[in-house]
Amino acid sequence: MPELPEVEGVVRQIRPAAIGKKIEEVFVSDTIRVSKTSGKEAIIKRMETDMFISRLMGAQIISVERRSKYIYFTLKKDGEFLLVNHLGMSGAWFYVDSLLSIGEEKFRKHVHVVLSLSDGNLLAFSDIRRFGEMRVLKEETDFPPLLLMAPEPFEESALAHFLQMAESPKYQNKPIKEVIMDGQVISGCGNIYATEALFKMKIHPNRAAKRISRTRKVELFQTIVAILLESIEAGGSTISDYRNVNGESGNMQNRFGMYGKKQCMECGSMTKSLQIGGRTSVYCPTCQK
DNA sequence: TTTTTGATCCGGAAGC
DNA sequence: TGCTTCCGGATCAAA
Numbered sequence: 001m002p003e004l005p006e007v008e009g010v011v012r013q014i015r016p017a018a019i020g021k022k023i024e025e026v027f028v029s030d031t032i033r034v035s036k037t038s039g040k041e042a043i044i045k046r047m048e049t050d051m052f053i054s055r056l057m058g059a060q061i062i063s064v065e066r067r068s069k070y071i072y073f074t075l076k077k078d079g080e081f082l083l084v085n086h087l088g089m090s091g092a093w094f095y096v097d098s099l100l101s102i103g104e105e106k107f108r109k110h111v112h113v114v115l116s117l118s119d120g121n122l123l124a125f126s127d128i129r130r131f132g133e134m135r136v137l138k139e140e141t142d143f144p145p146l147l148l149m150a151p152e153p154f155e156e157s158a159l160a161h162f163l164q165m166a167e168s169p170k171y172q173n174k175p176i177k178e179v180i181m182d183g184q185v186i187s188g189c190g191n192i193y194a195t196e197a198l199f200k201m202k203i204h205p206n207r208a209a210k211r212i213s214r215t216r217k218v219e220l221f222q223t224i225v226a227i228l229l230e231s232i233e234a235g236g237s238t239i240s241d242y243r244n245v246n247g248e249s250g251n252m253q254n255r256f257g258m259y260g261k262k263q264c265m266e267c268g269s270m271t272k273s274l275q276i277g278g279r280t281s282v283y284c285p286t287c288q289k
Numbered sequence: 290t291t292t293t294t295g296a297t298c299c300g301g302a303a304g305c
Numbered sequence: 306t307g308c309t310t311c312c313g314g315a316t317c318a319a320a
Contacts, residue, residue: 001313036299042298045316069314088298089313110300129299131314145316170292183315190314240301278294279313 002087002156004069004153004188005231006242006250010093013245017095018061018123023075025116026053032112032130043112043127045135055136056083056115068149068187081138084146088131090241094124102126102248128241150187153225162186162221166209167180176212177205178277180224189224191279192237192259197224199266204288205281206274230255258282 002010028049035042036049044052059075066072068216075084085091090110094102102108106128113125113134125132140146151158165171165185176272179185181194189197198205201220203212212220232239236250239260243249257265264271264284273282 003314040298043299087316088315090300127299128301129313131298133298133315181314255298 001089001090001192001239001277002069002236002242003190003193004066005075005193005234005252006236006244007066007069007071007087007188008232009236009244009250010087011064011071014071014093014095014123017121018064018073018117019243022060022062022114023056023058024118025114026056027114027116029058029112030052033233035130042130043125043132043134045133045225047136052134052136055081061117067146067152068183069190070146081136082140084133084135084137084143085125086133088127088129088133089265091132092126092241092243092244093245094247095121095245096124096128097121099124104243107247134279150183150185151223152187153189153228157209158186158225159218161223163217163243166217171209173208173274175206176203176209176220177281179209180220181277181279186224188228191281192239192256193224193227193231195259195282196227196256199284200227200287202287202289205276205283213281259286 033043033044033049036044050241061078062074063081064073064077071085071088075081075083092107096102099108099111107126110128111126115123133286135143139141151161162185166179171179171185175201177194177198180189181191197220200223231252233252234255236242237252238249241252259282261271264287267286269284269286271282272285273280
């Protein structure tokens with residue numbers, strides 16, 4: 001599951017490959033075409049397939065940036081506009097000379113959008129579960145949820161924003177895990193890194209936000225930021241379906257203390273799991289209070 | 290009005 | 306082996 005560090009890795013690799021290139025052709029898989037034709041919002045959101053293709057065709061890629069877990073491609077054709085992409089559960093980009101160069105079959109057979117670039121190479125978007133998203137926007141304001149996202153966690157304003165949100169009426173009674181996984185509170189922290197940060201801080205995931213002191217909240221925020229940075233350094237985490245643009249897995253999963261563990265790496269207790277905000281939360285009943 | 294729940298996008302892993 | 310069930314980021318409509 002790609003979270004912020006994985007998306008950052010992808011963006012860093014796509015950027016040098018894509019910037020300045022022109023999109024000469026756009027290919028959308030038959031699977032997506034059929035789903036779209038039957039009225040579903042499969043990957044390409046709020047736009048018909050043919051319109052999506054004609055908007056991208058002939059555009060030049062000006063920049064590739066990450067915002068939270070989203071990838072923003074700034075494109076230029078007449079004026080500038082955005083292609084906003086979310087990797088969802090299993091989305092992956094490959095920069096290859098041919099689709100046959102995608103090594104693993106499970107990715108190769110689920111390629112759904114291909115951008116053919118002016119350097120002769122392809123930027124191919126593969127998505128096994130099709131939870132990924134592509135949106136063509138005139139500007140960011142055309143998709144309001146983007147504007148509600150918390151600041152980037154590495155920005156100076158992010159800590160104050162986090163404290164203000166976590167202590168607001170809407171969030172103060174909620175389990176802390178649900179709070180830190182909310183993109184309006186902190187950007188880019190999903191189940192994996194929330195689990196790891198709470199384990200490191202020895203905080204029970206179900207503890208109400210207001211039952212954590214200001215000092216501990218600050219420490220928790222700093223722990224999340226540190227883990228995100230550590231993961232970026234490690235090339236992200238590969239749980240099942242994350243691959244970088246060269247098809248490689250990350251290494252961060254080898255440093256986990258809790259996520260996906262049956263036994264606590266600290267004390268050896270059997271871990272427990274519970275549903276918080278509709279998501280599975282693993283924790284150590286001995287270490288996390 | 291606000292918050293919560295459920296459906297939606299799916300294939301694959303796991304359990305029987 | 307084949308069937309059923311469960312899982313998940315994020316959004317959006319419905320309750």
